[in-house]
Structures are given as C-alpha cells and as structure tokens.
Amino acid sequence: SSNKKRVKVYARFRPTSKFSHDNISFDKDGKVINIHARKNVSSEVVNNQLLNWSFRVDGILHNASQDQVYDTVASDMTLNTLEGFNSTLLAYGQTGAGKTFTITGATENYKHRGLIPRAIAQVFRSVEERSDHAVQIQISYFEIYNETMFDLLSTLPESETASTYDSKLTIVEGEDGSVCIKGLSMHQANNEGEALNYLFEGETNRAIASHALNKNSSRSHCIFTIHVRSKSRTESNAKYIHSKLNLVDLAGSERIGKTGSDGLIKREAMYINKSLTFLEQTVIALADKNREHIPFRQTKLTHALKDSIGGKCFTTMIANVYGEASQLEETVSTLRFALRMMRIPVQPAITEHYDPWLLVQEMEKEIMHLKQELEMNNTLANRSQISYDMLSESQIADINKQVRMYLQRKTTEIDVRNLRQMNMVFEQFRNVITEMEQDIKDRFRSKFVLLDKSDSEALIALQKAGIPLDEDGNYLGSTQAAAHGGGKQKHPTSPKRRSGKKSRAGGSPTHRAPISPSLPAPGDHGPKGIKSGAAHSQVVTAQTDGAESTKKDECSVSGELLVDDRSHSRPSTPPPRPVAFENFKKEQGCEIYRILNENKSHLQSKKQIVHNLAHAVNATKHMIDGTRMALERKQNERYEQGEFVNEEGETVIDEEEFQLITQLKNLKQTYRHDYEELRNVKSEIDYCQKLVKQCTQRLVLEFDNWYSESYMQKNGEANPLSWSVPKPGVQHPMRLQLANIPLSSEDEQDKFQRLQETMLGDQEEIAFQNARMRVHRRKVNEQAMNQAQPARRL
Secondary structure, three states: OHHHHEOEEEEEEOOOOOEOOOOEEEOOOOOEEEEEOOOOOOOOOOOOOOOEEEEEOOEEEEOOOHHHHHHHHHHHHHHHHHHOEEEEEEEEEEOOOOHHHHHOEOOOOHHHEOHHHHHHHHHHHHHHHOOOEEEEEEEEEEEEEOOEEEEOOOOOOOOOOOOOOOOOOEEEEOOOOOEEEEOOOOEEOOOHHHHHHHHHHHHHOOOEEOOOOOOOEEOOEEEEEEEEEEEEOOOOOOEEEEEEEEEEEOOOEOOHHHHOOOOHHHHHHHHHHHHHHHHHHHHHHHHOOOOOOOOHHHOHHHHHOOOOOOEOEEEEEEEEEOOEHHHHHHHHHHHHHHHHHHOOEEOOOEOEEEOHHHHHHHHHHHHHHHHHHHHHHHHHOOOOOOOOOOOOHHHHHHHHHHHHHHHOOOOOOOOOOOHHHHHHHHHHHHHHHHHHHHHHHHHHHHHOOOEEOOOHHHHHHHHHOOOOEOOOOOEOOHHHHHHHHOOOOOOOOOOOOOEOOEEOOOOOOOOOOOOOOOOOOOOOOHHHHHHHHHHHHHHHHHHHHHHHHHHHHHHHHHHHHHHHHHHHOOOOOOOOHHHHHHHHHHOOOHHHHHHHHHHHHHHHHHHHHHHHHHHHHHHHHHHHHHHHHHHHHHHHHHHHHOOEEOOOOOEEOOHHHHHHHHHHHHHHHHHHHHHHHHHHHHHHHHHHHHHHHHHHHHHHHHHHHHHHHHHHOEOOEOOOOOOOOOOOOOOOOOOOOOOOOOOOOOOHHHHHHHHHHHHOOOHHHHHHHHHHHHHHHHHHHHHHHHHHOOOOOO
C-alpha cells in the first residue's frame, strides 16, 4: 500500500563486461543494492569515509531486455494515462549510463526500440479496444538546452505554429496548478505511424555531442508527451477526460575530469549539472512535509515538471547506473538521489473536464424548463398575457412607434407588461435620440466642414492645401488672408466665425470623407455641387472605359501583327532584357500588365482609406481621453460638494455631467465602428497585395517564356536535357526539360514497401520502419535542395 502513495524507483544497470562484482551485489529479493568500496590505504591521513552502502528500490533491472523494462516500468503507467491519470517517467543517471537508450532506444534495430515507441504502440492498441470511447491523441516534443526551451517538432512542414526551432518557449501556469508551454506545437496523431514520425523528427533535431564516456551524449533534457483526450460515446453528459504521459530523458551528470570536455561541451555540462542540482533541491523540498515553499522556478526543468513530479500524477523514475569500478562514486550519487525521489508522496487523481458547448446546451434546456414553470404559474394566477420569450421584430417595431408618438406628444403612456419590454423602451429612446443627433450633424456637415483645432496635423495639411488659416486655426477671409500673408486681395472680405472649439475651415475627426482642398464660393450650394461632381465623375469614367477598350483592341491587333512578323523573321542579336520587357508589356503582356496596374491602383486607394481611417481613429481617441478627463473632474467636483440623492436613493447629476457621459458613450461607439472598419480595410489590403504579387510573378514568368522562345533557342527546338546557356551579363532562370525521359511504373519507394510487406510480418514493426524511413528521406531531400541552390554573386 505504501508503493501507491509515493514515487516508484527502479535501478537499471548498463550491461558491461567490466561489471564490478566485488563492489556491487544484490539481495535475493531483487530490491536491495549493496555497494562496498575499498579503503584507500596509500593515504597517510586518517580516512573515516563511509565504505558500505545499502539501497532499497522497487526493482532492479540487471541485464534486462527492453521488453522486460517496459513491462515492469511503463506498461501500467500507459494504461493509467488512458484511464485519465497524468503519468511521468524519468530517466536519471550519469552520462553514458543508458538513459537515452532506455527512453528512445536504437532506431536501427526494431527489438532495441525504447519505451516511447512501445508506449505509442500500446496506446493505439488500447484505443482500438475502447470502442465505447472517442479518443484523440496529440504529440508534443521539446528540449531544454542551456536553460532555453526549443520545440523539436516546429521544423515539420505541416506545423501550424509560427515559431521555428530558434524561437524560445515560455512556461505558463494555470489556476489549477497545471503547467502549459506557450508556443509549443501540438500535433494530431491518428495512428501509430504518424506518432512515430513525430518521434523520429524530434530525434533528428536534438542536441548531441561526443566526449570520453559517450560518443552520442545528449546535451539537453528532452520531454516527449502523449496527450490523451477521451469522451464516452454512451454517456450524454459534457464530461471528458484529458490526461498526459510525460517521458523525460534527462541529460546525464558529468565530471569534467572524466569526460575531458572543453569549450562549448564544457559550458553545456555546466548548465546540465546546474539544472540537475536544482532538481535535487526541489526533490528534497517535496519530500519534506514541513516545507512550505517548493523552489520550482529555479530552473526551466523543474518549472516545466511542476505538475509532473508527485502530487496528482503517477511518477516513476529509472535510475540508470554504470556498474564499473571506476564509476562507483557516480553510482552511489545516483542511488542516493533515487532514495530521495522515493520519499515524495503522490495522490493520483483523474483530471475531468466539461465541454463548454454541451454545458451551454444543458443550460438552455434548463432555461426552457424554468420558462414553462413560470408560464404555468402565471396561468394559475390569471396572468397568461405575460410572455418571457425574446421580443419579435413586430413587437420591437410597435415599441419604437409608441416611443416616437410619445416624443411627438401624441400619447402620454407606453404599454409595458414585463421587464424585457421596459428595457426595450429605454433602448428605443436611446436609438431615436441618436438618430435625431445624427440627422442634425448631417445637416450641419452639408453646409460646413468641421475641424478640431487641437488637431495640428489637419491644420498643417489644410494650410499646405492653400486654405488661409491664422495661428489659432480660424479661417481668414480674402482681405484678412492678404493682410496676413502679404498677398493680394482676390475675393470680397468675409467675417470670421467661431463656434466653440470648431471652425469652418477643418474637417471632423470622425468624418471619413476626404477633406476638400478649398472652401465653396458664397454663391455655390451643396446639392448643385454634388450633382456636378457626380456628372463629372461619370464622364471621366466613361472616357476611361473607352480608353481601356481602345487599348485592348490595339493590344490584340499589335499582338497579331507581332506574331506574323516573328514567324517570318527573327533578329540575329537579341535585345537587352529591360528593352524587351518594356516591349512585352506593351504588346504580348499588355493584358496582364493592365490588370497589374488596376490592382496597384486599387491597392493605393485602399491604403489612402486606411490612412484616413487611422487618422480618424486617433482623433476620436484623443477626444475620448479629453472627455473622460473632463468627466472625472466634474465627478470630483460633485464628490467634494456632496452628492444629491432623490427619494428613491438614486444619485442626481447635473446637465453638464449628463452631456459628458452621453458624449463619451457616442465617441466610444464611433471609435469601435471606425476601428472595425479599419480592420476590414486592412484585410482587403492584404488580399490586394497578394493579387499584385501574383500578377507580377505571372508577368515575369510569361516574359521569361516569351524571351526564351523568341531569342534564346535556335530553330524553335531545344535539347531536352540541356540547360539554357545565358548570354554574358544576362541572368536567366534555369529550366530542366524531362519530357522525353521514360519513367518506371514502380519507383524505389513502392519496391521498398512491397519488399517490407513480404519480409516483415508484424504490423507494428512495419509502422516503425516506415516512420523511420520517411523522416530520413525528408532530411536527405532537404539537404540536397539546400546544396543544389546556386550561390548568387553580388
């Protein structure tokens, strides 16, 4: 019973021909390790050092195969993960003791595969057996190298994360104490083969190095996690289980004197030993029942394993030991750490969650049930006319009509039957008042152009446009402008008008139409100006369309003539590419070039709209800040003078404060509307930029093909396996014609798969070998592509 309440520890000895039988022995029960060290008699000083140790663990794995290790240590943990428990398996020990071989195994031999491939196979076997559960499997894999976390699966082509292998990850803690790695990619695995692909992909990205004790020493701590999300198919509740299985390959502790490391490898060893030391301190703190603070945040390793060591998680550690006489001191140190791990208590618990969408559906059913009970109570109380449903469009329109009649003094009361209708009455009051205010603003803007004097950028833009303004932003008449600027009088004088903080010379910051560069003459009127402008716009559009149609006809005619001329004769010396490109845009590529120019013009207009909207949003934000400050000052004055409360206990405010509140609310609504429109236009700009890029690429590609066919080939034919020879000083894209090469009906991959199916009988072994070959083939192709790219000369 005590084993179920603490961390389990197993000791695995690395097979070696130099095993020290004189120093290491085991008891018959297979759980006690006895170590005896010989006393150093050559030293003249008194040596009272301890020479005999005895360590009791949960099991000893001496000369054990990979199958025995998995069945003893990890098989039950994998099943517990599928049941909903979090589980963690750590491999700890000195460098070269076999930690990576235990966790990952050797990919060259299927029988030597480690705990991770075996756990993956067992997970998917168990999923197939659990037909009454819908199970989703996800894989994540990251390493901690020199106190920096890296995603080992971010190099996959199908990875959805924007991060690369060089980007850093961060640790985020949840309210329930769970740990999440922000930026870590999660990959869906639908079968065993896909999960093994992710394992082999991460293995190729790990940091390894060579030293005296290990030719392939891991230089980082790696954590491979299998995430399981399971939901019952038979139960109709919203509960589901989310658990994870962490398989941790810790970097080995090193002694610089034995490994002979220097330079970068020495620096890596310092980081490894530091993180393992802090891990030991954390383990000691967890084993102490009287300890209040646990130093999880000292290193990235302990912080990432905060919810995986002890607590509600099944935790097991494999102490990998190097059983030679020269490594006796490191063996004792590893087994001491194992005893400390065994003192950590655990209380595993199933991690249950609830689907929010299903909870919403259950709440909606409960609401319908409560509504039915209310309707029944109202019927028994003779109040059947009361309804608790949402108001229909006709009911809302009827309330709006009653509100308008009330404002026009045609009625003195409004029919209200429940709280929902009362709220709708107030909302319709607000909508009607907002429409009235907007109507007044539109009438005012049809006669004047408003400008905020505090907006210095708008004032400077108007002055550059030629509109006479004084230093305070007031519009100057013709005489005043002549006197102010030293110019001559051109128009009759007009008196200066001021209205609060607005003037007739500017534009409203929330007005999204472009500001007119000049003020209308006294005799002009709004409707006439609008009609004449519309007519002018129609004329210009018609002329433009006519010019474009004429240009298309000319382009088609010139293209036909050029084809005829080119079929008869071809110049002996090809023209320069820039000159040929200009001719191509006017003749064969005129249609693509026209579409490109239209897209560029459309993109430029959208950018101008974004500029105006951004200016309006910023101006509205400044006005919101100013209104909020004025409202705060007004509220502070009311607090200092004392608040007035009516008979119902509500606070009474004056008219000025009410206007500030209304103005602030309207400004916020305008700000949200403008900001949303700004986001929409920006998305349109992204689409336009994509179209411009596609048109440009298409134009260049068509020109390259036309130029090669017209000037770079002789007699209209080319060697199917020869590269085009460029002219001196001219760069051309390389093309390789493979049309005449006969292809085999069965490639090497098909032959390999057919051979595998005949030689390998185990389906799990076939998935293992296929995953390893796919990852290896992709890496080779990437290296070949990188080497095949020619270097550019500057």
